[in-house]
Amino acid sequence: MFFLKVDENKYCYKYPHPAVTTDCVIFGFDGVRLNVLLIKRGLQPYLGYWAFPGGFLKPEESAEECALRELREETQLTPEYVEQFHTYSLPKRDPRERVITIAYLTLVKLQDVKGGDDAEEARWFPVDSVPQLAFDHDVILRDALARLRERIHFHPIGYDLLPEKFTLKELQTLYEAILGIHFDRRNFAKKMLHLDILTQLDETVWPTPKREANLYSFNRDKYTELKRRGFRLEF
Amino acid sequence: MFFLKVDENKYCYKYPHPAVTTDCVIFGFDGVRLNVLLIKRGLQPYLGYWAFPGGFLKPEESAEECALRELREETQLTPEYVEQFHTYSLPKRDPRERVITIAYLTLVKLQDVKGGDDAEEARWFPVDSVPQLAFDHDVILRDALARLRERIHFHPIGYDLLPEKFTLKELQTLYEAILGIHFDRRNFAKKMLHLDILTQLDETVWPTPKREANLYSFNRDKYTELKRRGFRLEF
DNA sequence: TCAAAAGTGTTCTCCCTACACCCATGG
DNA sequence: CCATGGGTGTAGGGAGAACACTTTTGA
Numbered sequence: 250m251f252f253l254k255v256d257e258n259k260y261c262y263k264y265p266h267p268a269v270t271t272d273c274v275i276f277g278f279d280g281v282r283l284n285v286l287l288i289k290r291g292l293q294p295y296l297g298y299w300a301f302p303g304g305f306l307k308p309e310e311s312a313e314e315c316a317l318r319e320l321r322e323e324t325q326l327t328p329e330y331v332e333q334f335h336t337y338s339l340p341k342r343d344p345r346e347r348v349i350t351i352a353y354l355t356l357v358k359l360q361d362v363k364g365g366d367d368a369e370e371a372r373w374f375p376v377d378s379v380p381q382l383a384f385d386h387d388v389i390l391r392d393a394l395a396r397l398r399e400r401i402h403f404h405p406i407g408y409d410l411l412p413e414k415f416t417l418k419e420l421q422t423l424y425e426a427i428l429g430i431h432f433d434r435r436n437f438a439k440k441m442l443h444l445d446i447l448t449q450l451d452e453t454v455w456p457t458p459k460r461e462a463n464l465y466s467f468n469r470d471k472y473t474e475l476k477r478r479g480f481r482l483e484f
Numbered sequence: 485m486f487f488l489k490v491d492e493n494k495y496c497y498k499y500p501h502p503a504v505t506t507d508c509v510i511f512g513f514d515g516v517r518l519n520v521l522l523i524k525r526g527l528q529p530y531l532g533y534w535a536f537p538g539g540f541l542k543p544e545e546s547a548e549e550c551a552l553r554e555l556r557e558e559t560q561l562t563p564e565y566v567e568q569f570h571t572y573s574l575p576k577r578d579p580r581e582r583v584i585t586i587a588y589l590t591l592v593k594l595q596d597v598k599g600g601d602d603a604e605e606a607r608w609f610p611v612d613s614v615p616q617l618a619f620d621h622d623v624i625l626r627d628a629l630a631r632l633r634e635r636i637h638f639h640p641i642g643y644d645l646l647p648e649k650f651t652l653k654e655l656q657t658l659y660e661a662i663l664g665i666h667f668d669r670r671n672f673a674k675k676m677l678h679l680d681i682l683t684q685l686d687e688t689v690w691p692t693p694k695r696e697a698n699l700y701s702f703n704r705d706k707y708t709e710l711k712r713r714g715f716r717l718e719f
Numbered sequence: 720t721c722a723a724a725a726g727t728g729t730t731c732t733c734c735c736t737a738c739a740c741c742c743a744t745g746g
Numbered sequence: 747c748c749a750t751g752g753g754t755g756t757a758g759g760g761a762g763a764a765c766a767c768t769t770t771t772g773a
């Protein structure tokens with residue numbers, strides 16, 4: 250570990266400064282389950298373990314810029330939604346040196362990333378079956394999921410996770426996947442239509458071989474209005 | 485560790501490391517208005533400006549420990565409630581060097597601090613009339629208030645801000661002070677009593693010379709239960 | 720003709736809302 | 747006796763929860 254030469258350590262301070270990184274928890278929805286994007290570490294420590302994409306803060310960028318840059322560099326993704334949710338600071342959480350990590354929750358339309366896995370190994374995992382994670386990333390994942398569940402109660406988020414056109418069933422499945430509960434099909438439809446954030450399209454699809462289903466898209470104005478003011482999703 | 489101590493008492497790193505501080509936004513309720521505790525700066529920069537108590541993270545403490553330590557050192561207060569709410573990272577937010585600030589929202593029972601103002605000038609200000617603040621602390625205050633308002637919708641927080649025994653009117657005034665809206669007296673009482681988190685005491689007080697009022701305390705079990713599960717405060 | 724999926728409507732109940740009356744006290 | 751503040755009750759409406767029928771299609 251200690252390959253450093255003294256003369257390379259050219260950034261000097263009067264008091265000890267921790268390193269600062271950002272990590273991105275990236276959620277995507279495959280139509281059935283909520284997934285999270287992980288990267289296989291190619292370096293020590295935790296070599297071979299899965300972890301969230303992230304990296305060190307550069308001197309001239311804000312934390313959010315850093316998070317988006319790392320996300321782009323490591324996954325070629327541009328998220329629909331970005332929210333800083335917690336900063337992790339336990340002194341021993343990184344075995345190398347003291348590292349403060351500012352964690353972000355991001356949502357992407359999962360189809361955006363089809364084939365995006367390149368040289369570095371990046372993979373989607375269903376949130377209920379993620380492998381052993383590096384560092385304290387299991388705690389970070391738990392916190393991100395809790396925040397996502399909290400958010401979904403009061404802000405519409407489907408727009409950030411679903412394709413442009415979708416069926417009511419897909420929307421319901423998304424909510425059920427995130428919250429881990431089951432809704433009555435009829436009441437769910439009534440509620441969503443009543444919120445007035447959906448536009449029924451003239452198109453239909455055959456999601457199953459049984460019967461065609463109407464397609465909907467989000468009414469962007471109403472959607473952002475609700476997002477701004479917040480709303481109550483009771484259920 | 486990665487830092488090396490050289491003769492001038494300096495800590496050196498291969499890459500630039502920002503300084504990391506914590507700041508505490510401390511809210512208290514005086515029975516009429518929501519107040520925030522500020523400290524007058526005795527050093528440059530922003531000498532003479534008001535700011536939140538806070539300071540640099542020590543190598544062996546977590547951010548929360550740091551926040552509580554600074555809070556104790558600068559105000560002798562022990563908060564009832566502590567929540568990390570945002571980390572501020574714009575590169576130029578401190579003119580001296582790059583500083584990352586992890587901000588905490590804390591609630592105290594305001595009577596705890598009567599006379600706690602000592603050598604360093606610390607004062608309570610009503611949140612709607614705070615003076616010019618140092619750094620980006622005006623943004624931090626706005627964010628803290630937004631978080632507090634968000635929290636109060638779904639988690640009981642009166643316990644952390646009110647004295648042990650209080651009247652329904654005091655509880656209502658607290659909610660009105662935080663949310664900045666007015667409630668119907670009768671509906672507010674009905675709602676609060678229906679939530680079953682209050683215990684009516686046998687005692688009464690004369691809050692005005694007109695008529696005595698019942699005293700209540702929080703039903704701690706129900707209160708923490710609701711706090712854990714969250715609840716919906718509609719209004 | 721049967722099973723599976725999708726679209727739609729009704730009833731009940733609870734809670735939020737608006738609003739009014741009574742009582743006790745001090746002036 | 748009246749103004750002020752505190753305690754309590756009621757009627758109406760809206761939204762969530764529970765629940766059933768119809769239609770379409772492929773096997």
